[in-house]
Amino acid sequence: MTRWFMILFAVLAFLSVSAPVPKAFAEEEPKAPPVLKPKKAGVESRLENVKRLLEVSSGADRVKASGNADAIAKREEAIAAMVLAEESFKSKDYKESNEFLGQATTLMFEAVRMVGTGNVSKEKKLDDYNRRAASVNILLEALERISTEKKSGREVETQKDAIEAKVALSKTLLEEEKIEEARRELDEAYELVKVSIEELRGGDTLIRSLEFATKEEEYDYEIDRNDTHRMLIDVLLKEKRKTESIDNMVSKFVTQSESLRKEAEAQAAKGDYETAIATLDRSTKELVRAIRSAGVYIPG
Amino acid sequence: MSMKMRALRIMLMIMLATLYGLSGVGDLARAEAEDSTPQIQRAAKVNTFNRLLKPPSERNLPPAEDGIHDPTSEGTYLLQSPREAFDSLPKSNSGNRVDWVKALEEKYIEPRFDRFDPEKKPMVFDLNIVREVKGSMPDVVYPHKQHTEWLDCSNCHPAIFIPQKGANQISMASILMGEMCGVCHGKVAFPVSECRKCHSQNKTAEAKN
Amino acid sequence: MWHRKVRTVALCAAFVSLLTTLVATGAHAEYGDVVINNYSDTAGMRPVVFPHWFHRVRFRCKVCHADIGFQFKAGGNDITMLKIIDGEFCGACHNGDIAWPVENCALCHSAPPGTPTQVHESTLQKLVSPDSSEPVSTKKPAEPAAATTSEK
Structure with missing residues (x-):
């Protein structure tokens, strides 16, 4: 009997080792290196891509339309390499074909670069400039508010003046179409304003208290809270609701919540925001119950 | 049939099954062996462990298996596997299952702050904004500190938030729809299901009433 | 007593080999x-996949979202x-200088x-797509996980 179990154990142990190991247990094993030997399907797909690059891509159009003899000659070289790649492919030498395709790609990109600007477009530079300028301006306004609040005095005034001077110079440079220099000045202003704000505000804690000017405002807040919890049901419970019992329970609470929400909306329509707020709060509580009943403990 | 013969027969069949790569022969052998391993197969089929939780084996899959990279493309096999990259990083329970903030704080990763200059350091800004919310839901604490480790002021100001008290009406519903904090949280920064990472300041007893 | 121990180990080994056939193969990026x-x-190329995780290991968000724009x-x-x-954009780094050049199309x-x-x-994908457990890809639908198919 003892021997019987020993044999069975040995066999099962062998079985568990020889079977493909589940991923959870295989994490320690090094990944197989990428397949370096090109396969037919891979080379075939690359061949198509390179053909497209050489013939119909935006890069090909740019070279063809350029009238630049060097670039056009480069593209011809690339096409020649691709023809060789096709021949190797036909004779089933996928490794060689893949190498020719690499050459064709490199040559074609060289051709495209020859006729490119080689530079970030003016349009993009201007976009980036404008966004950065908006940041500098809004941070400058913030600095002004903080310095008033903190009665920071002359030192900050001097910093502010320096920043404003840089911003003004940057604007002038931009008008003179010296966009790079304009951006450099602007970036210096940006760094300065950051440092100034950090010096005044670093280590602070600001509290934004919750105060409603009107009951209507509070009602809007509750609507948002209700919407949020309704959305959380989709975000948090989608997977869990595939279980029928959970889904039934969630649906029950959601239905309850929906009818309370309708009730609240009717109350608000009559101008009775105070009651509407209380009803909405009950509606939201049903949604919290739905989420918690499915096993997700959200705070609140 | 003697016990010994029977054991030998089962053993032989299981070995054969292994050779056939756990094909039908294996099932037969196991059916025979059922009296020594009762009910395992039946029970396991319906009651898999943690059936509603994505098992660790399905997280951070290599590109060829992740469903978003084309397994027929040669480039897919040259890309790094997230599991390999995340192995040494601190873990979290959501998103990439990496605690990115901790990974940066404790220098498990050293991402550049400037693409040309690996030495350039961010100007970290330590300002907390506390936003009170209604009821017993904990208040929100927004720490500039952790955010300025990754980002620059200009990323958020003024395109997403006006840096002025009272100027930003925040709506949790629009965050879920990908606006305000939701521009990053719920897309790439930790997801919004992590309520307590933002709603982190419990109300004092008097505030609750 | 000893028999029982061996038996337990044997059971564990059997369970491990059984697990092999039960590991679900869902598709999750x-x-x-x-x-x-x-x-x-439209250009007949495969769409681009940008892995945020790979890049944030190497760069802070600010590099791409503020500096590169x-x-x-x-x-x-x-x-x-x-x-x-x-x-x-990508060409600010993928130029053969900071990162590998764009000649590597398939990457x-x-x-x-x-x-x-x-x-x-x-989050938005979860709110909008009919079933978040399926990838939005039209070409390669996810194989439903073994665990969830049994729920129907």
């Missing part, structure tokens, strides 16, 4: 993976190959054809 398919499908919106940057070659153009622009696993 990384949180934050962005698919960009503004022009790829990527807007925080999947598909909202109007990226083209020509712009990249001229050094805009970025790696999604199954027809995959729509998206941020994978985003």
Whole structure:
């Protein structure tokens, strides 16, 4: 009997080792290196891509339309390499074909670069400039508010003046179409304003208290809270609701919540925001119950 | 049939099954062996462990298996596997299952702050904004500190938030729809299901009433 | 007593080998993976997959989103190959200097054809798509996990 179990154990142990190991247990094993030997399907797909690059891509159009003899000659070289790649492919030498395709790609990109600007477009530079300028301006306004609040005095005034001077110079440079220099000045202003704000505000804690000017405002807040919890049901419970019992329970609470929400909306329509707020709060509580009943403990 | 013969027969069949790569022969052998391993197969089929939780084996899959990279493309096999990259990083329970903030704080990763200059350091800004919310839901604490480790002021100001008290009406519903904090949280920064990472300041007893 | 011990070990071994056949093979990409398919499908190229996780290990968000000028919106940057070659967007690093050059088409153009622009696993995707457990890819539907098929 003892021997019987020993044999069975040995066999099962062998079985568990020889079977493909589940991923959870295989994490320690090094990944197989990428397949370096090109396969037919891979080379075939690359061949198509390179053909497209050489013939119909935006890069090909740019070279063809350029009238630049060097670039056009480069593209011809690339096409020649691709023809060789096709021949190797036909004779089933996928490794060689893949190498020719690499050459064709490199040559074609060289051709495209020859006729490119080689530079970030003016349009993009201007976009980036404008966004950065908006940041500098809004941070400058913030600095002004903080310095008033903190009665920071002359030192900050001097910093502010320096920043404003840089911003003004940057604007002038931009008008003179010296966009790079304009951006450099602007970036210096940006760094300065950051440092100034950090010096005044670093280590602070600001509290934004919750105060409603009107009951209507509070009602809007509750609507948002209700919407949020309704959305959380989709975000948090989608997977869990595939279980029928959970889904039934969630649906029950959601239905309850929906009818309370309708009730609240009717109350608000009559101008009775105070009651509407209380009803909405009950509606939201049903949604919290739905989420918690499915096993997700959200705070609140 | 003697016990010994029977054991030998089962053993032989299981070995054969292994050779056939756990094909039908294996099932037969196991059916025979059922009296020594009762009910395992039946029970396991319906009651898999943690059936509603994505098992660790399905997280951070290599590109060829992740469903978003084309397994027929040669480039897919040259890309790094997230599991390999995340192995040494601190873990979290959501998103990439990496605690990115901790990974940066404790220098498990050293991402550049400037693409040309690996030495350039961010100007970290330590300002907390506390936003009170209604009821017993904990208040929100927004720490500039952790955010300025990754980002620059200009990323958020003024395109997403006006840096002025009272100027930003925040709506949790629009965050879920990908606006305000939701521009990053719920897309790439930790997801919004992590309520307590933002709603982190419990109300004092008097505030609750 | 000894028999029972061996038996327990044998049972464990058997369980391990059984698990093999039960491991579910769902398809799940990384949180934050962005698919960009503004022009790829029309150009006959595979759509681009941008792995956020890979890049944030190496760069802070600010490098791409402030210095290089990527807007925080999947598909909202109007990226083209020509712009990249001229050094805009991806081309600010993928120039053979900071990172490998764009000649390596298949490293970025790696999604199954027809995959729509998206941020994978985003909250919005969960709110909008009919079933978040399935990838939005049209070409390669996920194999439903063994665990969930038995729920029907």
